[in-house]
Amino acid sequence: xxxxxxxxxxxxxxxxxxxxxxxxxxxxxxxxxxxxxxxxxxxxxxxxxxxxxxxxxxxxxxxxxxxxxxxxxxxxxxxxxxxxxxxxxxxxxxxxxxxxxxxxxxxxxxxxxxxxxxxxxxxxxxxxxxxxxxxxxxxxxxxxxxxxxxxxxxxxxxxxxxxxxxxxxxxxxxxxxxxxxxxxxxxxxxxxxxxxxxxxxxxxxxxxxxxxxxxxxxxxxxxxxxxxxxxxxxxxxxxxxxxxxxxxxxxxxxxxxxxxxxxxxxxxxxxxxxxxxxxxxxxxxxxxxxxxxxxxxxxxxxxxxxxxxxxxxxxxxxxxxxxxxxxxxxxxxxxxxxxxxxxxxxxxxxxxxxxxxxxxxxxxxxxxxxxxxxxxxxxxxxxxxxxxxxxxxxxxxxxxxxxx
Numbered sequence: 211x212x213x214x215x216x217x218x219x220x221x222x223x224x225x226x227x228x229x230x231x232x233x234x235x236x237x238x239x240x241x242x243x244x245x246x247x248x249x250x251x252x253x254x255x256x257x258x259x260x261x262x263x264x265x266x267x268x269x270x271x272x273x274x275x276x277x278x279x280x281x282x283x284x285x286x287x288x289x290x291x292x293x294x295x296x297x298x299x300x301x302x303x304x305x306x307x308x309x310x311x312x313x314x315x316x317x318x319x320x321x322x323x324x325x326x327x328x329x330x331x332x333x334x335x336x337x338x339x340x341x342x343x344x345x346x347x348x349x350x351x352x353x354x355x356x357x358x359x360x361x362x363x364x365x366x367x368x369x370x371x372x373x374x375x376x377x378x379x380x381x382x383x384x385x386x387x388x389x390x391x392x393x394x395x396x397x398x399x400x401x402x403x404x405x406x407x408x409x410x411x412x413x414x415x416x417x418x419x420x421x422x423x424x425x426x427x428x429x430x431x432x433x434x435x436x437x438x439x440x441x442x443x444x445x446x447x448x449x450x451x452x453x454x455x456x457x458x459x460x461x462x463x464x465x466x467x468x469x470x471x472x473x474x475x476x477x478x479x480x481x482x483x484x485x486x487x488x489x490x491x492x493x494x495x496x497x498x499x500x501x502x503x504x505x506x507x508x509x510x511x512x513x514x515x516x517x518x519x520x521x522x523x524x525x526x527x528x529x530x531x532x533x534x535x536x537x538x539x540x541x542x543x544x545x546x547x548x549x550x551x552x553x554x555x556x557x558x559x560x561x562x563x564x565x566x567x568x569x570x571x572x573x574x575x576x577x578x579x580x581x582x583x584x585x586x587x588x589x590x591x592x593x594x595x596x597x598x599x600x601x602x603x604x605x606x607x608x609x610x611x612x613x614x
Contacts, residue, residue, distance in 0.1 A: 225295060225597040227314075229547065232295040233305060233470065233599065234314040240266055240420070240468070241365035243312025246547045254291045254603035255466070261605070263412055263465035264370070265421045268309060269449060270302060271429030271589070273474015274598040280443045285454040286469065291603045296473040298544045299506045299590040300597050302429065303336050305472030310389040310422070312365035314546025319362070319556045321545070322502035322590065326510055328558045330358045333499050339384040343499050356384035361555070364391025371419040375407060377426060393422070401425075405452045412465055425449060432475045432587035437595075453602075460606035467606075471599040475587040478504065478572040482530070483585060486575040489526050493575075495519050500575035501561070503590025507573050508536070510561035519563055530571035536560045567591055 227234065230248055239249035239258065258264060273296075277287050297304050297315050299322055304315045311318050325336050331345030332355075339356050341348065349355045366372040366389075374390045378397035386395065398404035404423060411421055428449070431442050453469060460467055486493050486500060495515040502508040511519045523533035539545065540557060567573060572588050589596045 223594065224592040225594055226544065226592060227297055227546070227597075228295040231292065232297065233472070234297055234308050234546065236294060236468070236470065236601065237308050237312045237365070240264065240309075241312035241368065243365050245312050245314070246317070247314055250294075252292060252603070254605065257605055257607065258466050261464055261466040261607075262417075263415050263419050263421065263463070265408065265412075265423065265465065265467045266309065267408075267423045267453070267467065267469045268306065268425070269428060269469065269471050270306075270424070270426045271432050271473065271475050271587070272446070272471040272599065273595060274600050275474050275476075275595040276428075276432070276437055276442075276446075277600055279438055280446045281450055284447065284450050285457075286450050286600065286602055289457070289602045289604070290600045292601050293598050294470065294601050296471075296597050296599055297546070298592065299503055300473040300592070301503050301590045302426075302472050306424070307362070307389065309472070310364055310366065310391075311362050313362060316543065316546030316556060317362060319559055320360075321508065321556075321559055322506070324499070324501040324503075325359070326498055326501040326508060326559050326561060327359050329555065330355055333501055334359060336360070337383070337385050342501075352384060356388060360385070360388040364389045364393075366391035366393040366420070366422065368420065369418070371417055373411060373419060373421045375404060375421065375423040377424075380426075401448060401452050405456050408456060409459060412460070412463060415465075429472075429475070429587075433585055434587075436477050436586040437475050438477075457604045460604055463606035465606040467602075467604040469600075469602040469604075473589045474595050474597065474599060475589045476505075476570060476591075476593055476595040477586055478570050478588050480586075482570055483572040483574065483588075484527070484530060485582065486573065487578060492519075492522055492526050495522065498561075499577075500565075500573070501559075502564075504572035504574055504585060504588045505567045505591030505596065507531075507565040507567075507575070508559070508561045509563040509565060511563060516562060523563070523565065527565065527573070529568075531565040531567045531573065534564045534566060536562055536564050539564055 234247040235250035238245035331347040333343035372393035374393040381397040498510040500507040
């Protein structure tokens with residue numbers, strides 16, 4: 211994917227998903243899926259398909275910037291094999307779905323924490339599957355709602371034995387049930403529990419298996435405390451110690467361990483986290499609440515306000531955001547390669563215009579009767595801090611590799 215040539219985005223340092231070295235390419239390689247993204251190629255992955263055990267450990271929010279800031283001399287950074295780009299938007303909903311389907315957002319169409327889903331006449335939050343905005347035709351049954359919103363099959367259904375390891379509290383969510391595919395779903399209650407289960411799966415393997423393991427805690431703390439808070443450093447170093455010990459146990463095993471992340475984060479100073487409610491003239495143009503993320507907002511505009519919306523957005527928010535036609539992002543394949551593979555739902559879900567936040571600005575559309583959330587760490591945009599994530603590859607039969 212090439213960087214857009216629009217004048218307002220030139221020389222901004224934005225990072226777009228790389229066509230060959232992104233997490234979508236890693237997912238395509240891991241699953242052998244029918245993805246429009248070419249599988250990731252790197253010498254450290256030479257034995258991947260032949261290994262009896264493949265483990266993907268995703269540490270939510272652990273971008274390259276966070277790794278450098280929180281544990282610059284730590285094991286994970288020392289063992290980093292290469293850097294990958296996240297997907298766009300650089301958010302858990304989009305990126306984890308890519309890891310679990312093997313497909314980019316252009317195909318799976320889950321484009322943010324809040325998702326406009328016209329097919330169910332609603333704005334929903336796909337991960338917990340709650341309803342942000344309900345229309346007259348929105349299903350009341352949560353299971354029916356989930357079936358309508360999640361339409362892309364899981365990639366955890368291949369010939370290998372498939373295992374999904376998640377925290378207990380999300381193990382049986384509608385999202386996990388769908389995107390877990392045919393995997394054996396196993397919950398964990400502590401890091402000790404998680405790595406003990408990984409070790410057991412490794413030692414008792416008798417047939418080819420793929421293990422997906424997920425740690426959400428770093429992302430959660432950064433949202434509430436900021437990306438450099440001491441608690442973030444303590445948590446990352448705890449996880450890092452477990453990773454190093456587990457990698458050592460791989461020595462001589464027929465296994466390949468891949469450790470990566472879904473996205474990074476950046477801090478937004480509270481004065482720069484804007485609220486749409488403070489711009490009633492702009493809010494009045496919308497036919498749905500904003501969807502997407504604090505760093506990228508998808509705007510569904512009333513038909514009669516379409517012509518004036520970009521000028522109004524520039525006048526009110528031009529210091530903090532670019533206003534781009536959603537059609538431009540589709541044409542330039544921001545969500546993934548090839549307009550011909552875009553799911554027809556994608557255009558409906560991203561709406562008419564996109565507000566891409568500049569520098570360290572953010573924008574929320576908080577309901578008038580709801581308290582303002584305290585979000586310090588945020589993601590979804592195209593900054594280096596949000597888009598670049600590490601990949602660590604440990605091959606049990608060859609030892610750690612490094613190609614920095």
